[in-house]
Amino acid sequence: MSIGKEQILHVARLAELAVADADVPTLVEQMNRIVEFVAQLDEVPAGEEAPPFVAGPAELALRPDEPGPVPLSHPIKAFAPEFRDGLFLVPRLGSMEDA
Amino acid sequence: MSAIQHITSAMHEGRSTPQATATETARRLTEAAPLNAVLHWSPELLAAEARRVEAVSPAERFRLPLAGVPIGVKDNIVTTEQPTTCASRILEGYISPYDATAVKRLRAAGAMIAAKTNLDEFAMGSSTEHSAFGRVLLPLDHSRVPGGSSGGSAALVAAGVVPAALGSETGGSVRQPASFCGIVGVKPTYGRVSRFGLVAFGSSLDCISVFGQTVDDAGRVLAAISGHDPLDATTANLPPIVLERPRGHLRGLTFGLPTEYLPADLHPGVRAGVDRAVAAVKELGGTVKSVSLPHSKYAVPTYYIVAPAEAAANLARFDGVRYGPRKIGPAGDLRALYQATRGQGFGAEVRRRILVGTYVLSSGYYDAYYRKAQQVRALLADDFRRAFAEQGVDALLTPTTPTPSFKAGEKTADPVSMYLADIFVCSANLAGLPALSIPVGRSEGLPIGVQLMGPAWSEAALLSMAAALEATVSATSEVR
Numbered sequence A: 001m002s003i004g005k006e007q008i009l010h011v012a013r014l015a016e017l018a019v020a021d022a023d024v025p026t027l028v029e030q031m032n033r034i035v036e037f038v039a040q041l042d043e044v045p046a047g048e049e050a051p052p053f054v055a056g057p058a059e060l061a062l063r064p065d066e067p068g069p070v071p072l073s074h075p076i077k078a079f080a081p082e083f084r085d086g087l088f089l090v091p092r093l094g095s096m097e098d099a
Numbered sequence B: 001m002s003a004i005q006h007i008t009s010a011m012h013e014g015r016s017t018p019q020a021t022a023t024e025t026a027r028r029l030t031e032a033a034p035l036n037a038v039l040h041w042s043p044e045l046l047a048a049e050a051r052r053v054e055a056v057s058p059a060e061r062f063r064l065p066l067a068g069v070p071i072g073v074k075d076n077i078v079t080t081e082q083p084t085t086c087a088s089r090i091l092e093g094y095i096s097p098y099d100a101t102a103v104k105r106l107r108a109a110g111a112m113i114a115a116k117t118n119l120d121e122f123a124m125g126s127s128t129e130h131s132a133f134g135r136v137l138l139p140l141d142h143s144r145v146p147g148g149s150s151g152g153s154a155a156l157v158a159a160g161v162v163p164a165a166l167g168s169e170t171g172g173s174v175r176q177p178a179s180f181c182g183i184v185g186v187k188p189t190y191g192r193v194s195r196f197g198l199v200a201f202g203s204s205l206d207c208i209s210v211f212g213q214t215v216d217d218a219g220r221v222l223a224a225i226s227g228h229d230p231l232d233a234t235t236a237n238l239p240p241i242v243l244e245r246p247r248g249h250l251r252g253l254t255f256g257l258p259t260e261y262l263p264a265d266l267h268p269g270v271r272a273g274v275d276r277a278v279a280a281v282k283e284l285g286g287t288v289k290s291v292s293l294p295h296s297k298y299a300v301p302t303y304y305i306v307a308p309a310e311a312a313a314n315l316a317r318f319d320g321v322r323y324g325p326r327k328i329g330p331a332g333d334l335r336a337l338y339q340a341t342r343g344q345g346f347g348a349e350v351r352r353r354i355l356v357g358t359y360v361l362s363s364g365y366y367d368a369y370y371r372k373a374q375q376v377r378a379l380l381a382d383d384f385r386r387a388f389a390e391q392g393v394d395a396l397l398t399p400t401t402p403t404p405s406f407k408a409g410e411k412t413a414d415p416v417s418m419y420l421a422d423i424f425v426c427s428a429n430l431a432g433l434p435a436l437s438i439p440v441g442r443s444e445g446l447p448i449g450v451q452l453m454g455p456a457w458s459e460a461a462l463l464s465m466a467a468a469l470e471a472t473v474s475a476t477s478e479v480r
Helices: A005-014 A021-043 A093-098 B003-012 B018-031 B043-054 B058-063 B101-108 B151-158 B175-181 B215-225 B268-283 B296-317 B334-345 B348-361 B367-389 B415-422 B426-431 B459-472
Strands: B038-040 B070-074 B112-117 B164-169 B184-187 B207-212 B254-258 B287-291 B395-399 B435-443 B446-453
Touching: A005 A021, A005 B348, A021 B296, A021 B348, A021 B367, A021 B415, B003 B018, B003 B058, B003 B215, B018 B043, B018 B070, B018 B112, B038 B151, B043 B112, B070 B101, B070 B151, B101 B112, B101 B164, B101 B215, B112 B151, B151 B164, B151 B175, B151 B207, B164 B215, B175 B184, B175 B207, B175 B435, B175 B446, B184 B215, B184 B459, B207 B215, B215 B435, B215 B459, B254 B268, B268 B287, B268 B395, B268 B435, B268 B446, B268 B459, B296 B348, B296 B367, B296 B415, B296 B426, B348 B367, B367 B426, B395 B459, B435 B459, B446 B459
Parallel strands: B070 B112, B070 B164, B254 B287, B254 B395
Antiparallel strands: B038 B112, B164 B207, B184 B207, B184 B435, B395 B446, B435 B446
């Protein structure tokens, strides 16, 4: 399957990436080369019967789904200039509009 | 005696001090500046590291495995005292509010963080030519590359500036440069070392890994940073690695030689390196047998679907709002800000991989590429399981790289040719297995490495086998 200029620009929009016009021809060529290279996986007869892949060894079982505090490197109030009663204090919206 | 043993014994015997080691490291860092291996360091920070170690009582210091040992840290591992840029303009000047768990553990073991090292931008590359801050030079031949993406850490260890350094692996980024530079590189089992504070590239593949001048140096550092971390839910609930005593033989052990890793067109120097390692295994009493890992040829294409897909998701956070410098796009709105910041902030290789990753995950292509790659990844992992469980192999012995170090600029125009430099190393990342590279000689003056791969959690056994080979094989003589 070949990738053209329009497809590159579409993918770049999805990726929120500005692409200069001058770079498009090289990107078209290189993306086609990469996609052609990875397409050799089509040769592998891995259908629905293929085992699902799970990253890492079996010992990495999921932990129990129990909510708890998130261990942070710094106390939460250190992340904002002002913190009171469990809340970050921010400027009033009105005062931001005035600024 | 390893480089770390030299430093710690000199300190414990009163022949040196952490401050003296810091001063000497600063001198070597200055001398090694032409390699461009370092992005951030200062004599003041090094001196402060030494003062921290000297504040520990001598009795307590004696119990610290890395007391007063200077260590390099790849610049995609966060530290609070130096910037962390991932060698990218998009993170220029960024300073993390916290330290990576691996860095905290190094300090808890008495180590001194010597420098933040250069890398391929966001760890994407195999030559350390894709850094926004210039390429890293191979210490033995400045016209060549040190491998990548952890080329700065590798060059620093190979140049003798530090005895060991942290790198990171997503598809072989420590073992491949270790091979090019003639040093030891160890990638642990996925889940052995915390990824907390490692800037994410491919989350199901990433592993903080270690370079050492010798197997002992790498093993000591790996043991110090290993173990469960509540800040990384993907670390296994296992205790840290306990190193085995060096063994003088390999009797009772079977090494598998995968036929797929020894193609007819393999570089003759690399082939000779493998032959030398095989002869050493036999001399040490080990058995070598031929095995097959039939899906090996699909490792690189699988990797170049899975890794860019994960990278496209992970790097979405670098948008000009939360980190680093911000560019205002022509339309002046938020979307233009994202696109301009990312378009100008990321280098060519990172942009290319984000585009590939976005493409393979996009509507209509997901099944053909990403889902297929995950299926092949399961088959690749199953090849290894069979070799270890059904064919009675204790470790696989392969070349680390298909060629020795190549010339700078040789592969930059053709991304696929660069990707193939990782053909023998990326399978271990896809399968989550531990693997290491040790030097076994030189071909026309350039280092050649061989790789040992083992079943999950076999790091201590692999290190012990590697130490036996290291003691038998000459790492610096020409292979024939």
